[in-house]
Amino acid sequence: MYNLKGKTAIVTGSGRPLGIGEAIVLRYASEGCNVVISDIGKSMGAEFPSDAIGSTLEMEEIANKARQYGVEAITVPCDVRKSNDVENLVRKAVEAFGSVDIFVNNAGVGYLMQLVTEMDEEKWDAVLDVNLKGAFLGIKYAAKQMIEQNRGGRIINIASQAAKSGFPFASAYTSSKHGLVGLTRATAIELAKHKITVNAVCPNHITTGLGDWQNKFFSDKLGLTYEQYMARMKSNIPMGRTGLVEDIAKACAFLASDQADYITGEAMNVSGGEEMH
Numbered sequence: 179m180y181n182l183k184g185k186t187a188i189v190t191g192s193g194r195p196l197g198i199g200e201a202i203v204l205r206y207a208s209e210g211c212n213v214v215i216s217d218i219g220k221s222m223g224a225e226f227p228s229d230a231i232g233s234t235l236e237m238e239e240i241a242n243k244a245r246q247y248g249v250e251a252i253t254v255p256c257d258v259r260k261s262n263d264v265e266n267l268v269r270k271a272v273e274a275f276g277s278v279d280i281f282v283n284n285a286g287v288g289y290l291m292q293l294v295t296e297m298d299e300e301k302w303d304a305v306l307d308v309n310l311k312g313a314f315l316g317i318k319y320a321a322k323q324m325i326e327q328n329r330g331g332r333i334i335n336i337a338s339q340a341a342k343s344g345f346p347f348a349s350a351y352t353s354s355k356h357g358l359v360g361l362t363r364a365t366a367i368e369l370a371k372h373k374i375t376v377n378a379v380c381p382n383h384i385t386t387g388l389g390d391w392q393n394k395f396f397s398d399k400l401g402l403t404y405e406q407y408m409a410r411m412k413s414n415i416p417m418g419r420t421g422l423v424e425d426i427a428k429a430c431a432f433l434a435s436d437q438a439d440y441i442t443g444e445a446m447n448v449s450g451g452e453e454m455h
Contacts, residue, residue: 179209180209180431180432180434180435180437181209181210182206182209182210182211182279182280182431182435183210183211184210184211184212185210185212185280185434186211186271186276186277186278186279186280187203187206187211187212187213187214187279187280187282187434188214188216188267188268188271188278188280188281188282188320189202189206189213189216189284190216190217190256190258190267190282190284190312190316191216191217191232191258191285191286192216192217192282193215193216193217193218193231193232193233193234193236193237193240193253194231194236194386194387194388195239195240196423197232197387197388197423198284198336198381198386198426198427199215199282199284199285200243201423201426201427202282202426202430203215203240203244203251204243204244204427205428205430205431206280206430206431206434207243207244207245207247207249209431210248211249211279211434212249212250212251212275213241213244213250213251214252214267214270214271214274215237215241215251215252215253215254216237216254216255216256216267217231217232217233217236217237217255217256217285218231218232218256218257218285219231219233219237219255219256220233220234222257225287225290225301225304226287226304229387230287230289234255237253237255240253250274252270252274254267254270254271258283258285258311258312258313258316259311259312260315261315264312264318264319265319267319268319268320268322272323277323277327278320278324278331279324279331279332279434280332280333280434281316281320281324281331281332281333282333282334282335282336282430283312283313283317283333283334283335283358284336285308285309285312286336286354287304287305287308287351288338288351288388288392289391289392290304290305290350290351291347291350291395293347294349297350302349302350305350305354306353306354306357308354309354309358310361313335314361317333317335317361317365317376320333321365321374324369324372325372325374328372329373330372330373330374330375331373331375332374332375332433332438333365333369333376333377334376334377334378334379334430334433334434335358335361335362335377335378336378336379336381337358337359337362337378337379337380337445338351338355338380338381339380339382339383339447339449339452339453341355341356341358341359341378341445342447342453342455347396347399355380358378359378362376362378362443362445363443363445366442366443367443370442373439375433375438375439375441376442376443377433377441377442377443377444377445377446378444378445378446379426379429379430379433379446379448380445380446380448380449381421381449382415382420382421382448382449382452382453383411383421384420384421384423384425384426385420386423393407408420415449415450415452416450417451418450419450420450421448421450425448429446429448433446
């Protein structure tokens with residue numbers, strides 16, 4: 179246990195049931211941390227369909243789970259592509275809890291995939307706007323609040339194995355996650371004097387709802403059955419299994435704790451040994 183009692187954490191993209199964001203929220207709640215659950219809240223066109231976003235109802239269901247740990251939880255819909263929305267997200271957290279101590283940039287788009295020769299500009303823009311611009315805005319407004327509080331803070335960016343290696347059909351996603359590691363490193367240097375650490379967590383594949391879609395997509399593109407594709411994936415992982423959402427939540431709990439106060443600018447692999455650089 180890392181004892182985050184009395185602190186406040188915001189987790190973007192945390193409204194999907196059984197997703198990475200939910201796992202991070204519930205782990206923080208179990209550590210005594212008040213939590214802000216945030217997601218886009220409603221479908222917004224072809225790039226953001228209802229089955230790919232966290233709805234306001236799902237956000238509230240996750241908040242109720244968090245409250246069972248005896249902490250406070252609120253929900254704030256937020257489109258991370260929009261500066262006003264992200265600024266409002268931070269403001270709502272401060273109004274509710276008095277501070278922002280931990281900010282996790284978890285919102286991401288990993289379902290708009292095409293060969294680069296076929297990639298639509300609208301899809302490219304949607305991926306980069308959420309995965310990279312959204313993280314930039316999260317860092318900007320979280321850091322401004324943390325600097326004003328003058329007691330440090332933790333910013334954690336959920337990157338990917340795709341931040342270290344390339345994958346077919348994922349030029350936009352891979353570019354955004356490589357960029358996110360660069361953003362992590364640059365802002366870690368800028369914010370260190372304020373005792374604000376900035377780190378990235380790089381999961382390999384995790385079969386969430388999105389992960390299941392990715393499994394079906396890639397197995398089809400590779401001419402494999404779903405079972406063959408999963409077996410091949412596991413064979414590439416030294417620990418013999420794909421990741422769990424709890425694996426990522428554990429890393430986020432550690433990076434948010436006092437035990438990680440001398441760690442900044444890192445891109446931590448959480449991949450069962452599949453990614454080692």
